């Protein structure tokens with residue numbers, strides 16, 4: 001996989017083909033569909049988007065090591081001074097995300113962007129052998145956090161486009177999602193099952209795209225922090241997210257992309273008192289923070305026919321290349337993003 005990526009990058013710099021007019025909407029004038037804020041708009045332009053995201057997690061990792069279920073339920077939790085073990089082990093989790101976005105450019109220099117989402121999550125856990133090893137599911141759903149950003153143009157040439165962005169994630173997602181568990185008919189669910197961070201989280205990003213004919217190479221770096229503890233007395237650690245991607249335009253209306261993303265999240269500050277760390281690794285604030293590197297392969301399509309002209313469709317599949325977790329956490333296995341975008 002790495003060899004073919006290196007080949008692709010070499011190809012990028014060795015092939016130069018003719019430049020297309022900036023006015024024609026091209027499949028590759030947007031980055032891979034999972035990327036947000038990858039482009040800006042011209043004065044007066046409006047764009048709407050909808051993305052469907054599916055994420056699947058399976059089994060537990062500690063650091064870079066896979067753990068069996070019986071190993072998870074024999075590990076000490078952070079609440080018992082090393083003497084008590086976890087009563088349940090997460091087995092799998094899946095999440096469906098419906099993401100809605102709008103962009104508007106009041107000027108060529110500034111593009112405003114707002115994004116929110118509706119989340120549906122399900123986690124399956126297995127009880128410890130002493131409790132019979134039975135499996136149970138918990139579910140949550142609701143609106144996620146809402147992000148408001150300003151994208152500011154730095155440079156907009158034919159072969160190089162650069163902008164930076166500042167934004168704020170608003171805590172519109174609930175951090176009091178509850179469901180029935182074997183020990184309570186109404187328990188607050190673990191951190192991963194909550195729908196938001198509960199805090200105002202400012203972020204900053206820089207985005208760059210270089211074009212050489214039918215080839216593009218882009219970079220994006222995002223730093224996100226937290227303004228302080230939420231109402232349940234915790235906040236997520238700072239997040240650093242770097243992406244490098246490249247795309248090839250096979251025709252004006254079709255392009256494919258490859259993307260490498262690195263995501264680093266620091267440990268959590270504080271913890272939610274109502275979550276009992278003895279219950280499950282997913283309720284233990286000690287089990288937060290990660291490093292993940294993943295590969296995304298995608299297709300971008302734009303419709304040039306008169307009916308639904310310039311409507312875009314993007315699909316991207318994302319698989320992990322490397323993941324390292326603080327404590328015991330569920331590992332990611334697969335992500336899929338399908339998105340529609342329309343600008344006018």
Ligand SMILES: [Cu+2]
Pocket residue numbers: 039040041047103343
């Ligand atoms: Cu847009």
